[in-house]
Amino acid sequence: MTTFLSDGQTSTEPLRVAVIVGSIRKDRFCPTPAGWIADQARKREGLEVDLVDLADYELPVVLGGNDAGASQPDAVTELGKCLAPADAFVVVTPIYNRSYPAALKNAIDWFYAEWQLKPVGFVSYGGITGGLQAIDALRSVFTEFHAVPLRDSITFANFWEVFDHDGRPVDVERTSKLADGFLGQLAWWAQTLQQARVDRPYPFVESD
Secondary structure (H helix, E strand, O other): OOEEOOOOOEEOOOEEEEEEEOOOOOOOOOHHHHHHHHHHHHOOOOEEEEEEEHHHOOOOOOOOOOOOOOOOOHHHHHHHHHHOOOOEEEEEEEOEOOEOOHHHHHHHHOOOOOOOOOEEEEEEEEOOOOOHHHHHHHHHHHHHOOOEEOOOOEEEEOHHHOEOOOOOEOOHHHHHHHHHHHHHHHHHHHHHHHHHHHHOOOOOOOOO
16 A cells, blocks of 8 residues: 655555444444454555454543643543554444444544544444444534545444354355445545645634
């Protein structure tokens, strides 16, 4: 995968993709689809994948203030070290009451620059809708950060029928095809936005 340096030269460094496990509930299913999409991404040449489990970080539920000298909680600092180097994100989420988990929103809100001008893809799971409402809600949130949500996503309706007891997809051919198209779009946007961030500054609009 070709990447772009500040002096206009090119490099063959892989694109870094952070796959975020968006549920921290006990007995959660989220690690199964997250592990699956991470494994699919690792099979693609030019991608380096980090699996980021929000359950590993005890993030405060009350956000910090805006004091310039205020230090971040340790858990926020540690999570930020995983997010900042990423060129793209895959957020894996269940659907809770027609939206996504509170823990995921909390994690998103602790950061800003880490999300900016990077693509975000979504994998959701649920009942008959497969979690579409959760993805719709997340798209509007990430737009606020000047991130670029992918138009296409992967949804698993009636997810208990999609994966077997070992966490493997029942229909390997179909799910692999979905992952291939999804990750192809993610990589395209990651490379395009990476080049754009180097080539020219983004014209942020100052609010009144």
